[in-house]
Amino acid sequence: MLIATAVLYWGALRKGRGTKTETTRPDMVILLRDGEVVDFTPDAPDMLDQPDLCGLLWDDLRGEFIRRFPETPDDLPQGTMKLIAQDDPDTILSISSTGPHTRLSIQSKPINAGQMHRLARDRGQLETFRYISQNNPNPVWITNSAEVVTWGNSAYFELCDQVGEPGDESCPFDLAPATTNTARTSRLSLPINDNTRRWFEVLSRPIPEGWVHFATCIDGLVEAEMAQRNFVQTLTKTFAHLPIGLAVFNRDRRLVLFNPALVDLTYLSVEFLSSKPNLFSFFDQMRDNRMMPEPKNYTTWREKIYDVISAAREDRYNETWNLPSGLTYKITGRPHPDGAVAFLIEDISAEISLTRRFRSELELTQSVFDCFEDAVCVFSRLGVLTFANAAYRDLWKADPDGAFAEVTIVDTTRDWQNACEPAPIWPELREYVLSLQDRSPWEVDLRMTNGQQLRCVIAPVAAGATMVRFTKVSRFSPQVVRMRNDSIAATE
Incomplete structure (x- = not known):
């Protein structure tokens, strides 16, 4: 076997070191025994950029050969095989195997000076x-x-x-x-x-x-995605317990997010909402369920949807729907990133009912006080006039509701002082109304410039407010007689 190897090697080297011609150059030769490199020509190590190739296996060489010879077999073939380089048809890889011995040779044309320069540049x-x-x-x-x-x-x-x-x-x-x-x-x-x-x-x-x-x-990125996922889960839990219905439509006007409150308020089925309906189908279904005001003209209503979308994207859509069932919904449109739009649906029936009841009670209270002959007004803790009956307006020729600015105790006492004869009570009255301490009711007699006698009663009421009541006194009433006697006694 050693003799056969020596002969094969001598033949390879002899062939590789043959006389140079103008069209070819000496072959690069590698000899293997049992798939392991045993000898090679001096230029072979340059191929693998290694000083010594002995001990390398066929798999090691194949990884280099396959770069230029894609059809290089996985295993060493028996017999002879020639492969042409894919980047140069004049470069040929020859594989010759006889028993355990294999001869690999690469033959190519010599390169000129220009090609040598390019190789140096590529290196x-x-x-x-x-x-x-x-x-x-x-x-x-x-x-x-x-x-x-x-x-x-x-x-x-x-x-x-x-x-x-x-x-x-x-x-x-x-x-x-x-x-x-x-x-x-x-x-x-x-x-x-x-x-x-x-x-x-x-x-x-x-x-x-x-x-x-x-x-x-x-x-x-993973941490950001995890934080976003946790944030979405938190929002989902929050939206699930939110009493306000939420519907988010993406830039294609498809429903991509809704909460349970939306199902309760609109009576739309979960199956329908889960199918990601578009914005028109969503409002059409609400209309069919009589959960929105019936439009007078359906064609006009479809066109109005575009105005709704535009208003929501500009954050200016806000409407109150009075439904046929007696419920009242507040609809708000809000813009979202990437062209999405969110609609908030809130049941404000209880709030509207409470507001109407409160307004009715105020109107009733106002009508009751308007029946009084006494002039009555009420000042808040901050000294702002909040209530006045018809008798007050008639007595002082004032219309507090028609004023552009708030009417305060300073403004009213100035008007009272101008309409009455001089009296020292006005500073004390202003201080009483603005006081934050515990107060007791008191009263004082006044005379208007037109000769009308008045009995003024000042008393604290709820929430730190103050009520001032003016009662007209006739010339023969005990109060006037007493006031006249007091005046005469004072002059004597």
């Missing part, structure tokens, strides 16, 4: 690309058809050290086997320690010798 670019790939902060690696790692950059092996994997043959990423020869993207996580996992997005692209994989760390 410089190759060194640049090699530097870039090795210093890429993201892990990059190559696997062959058997999913064995054949190359990896520095970031890849640093990641392997962090997860405790060798990385030189098996990959720490559990990638699913490729089913098609197309690029694919995978999202995977690796345990760095007991409490930490790092997330990566791996882009795998097919290449002649297998697959090249690019891993990008997406920890920030």
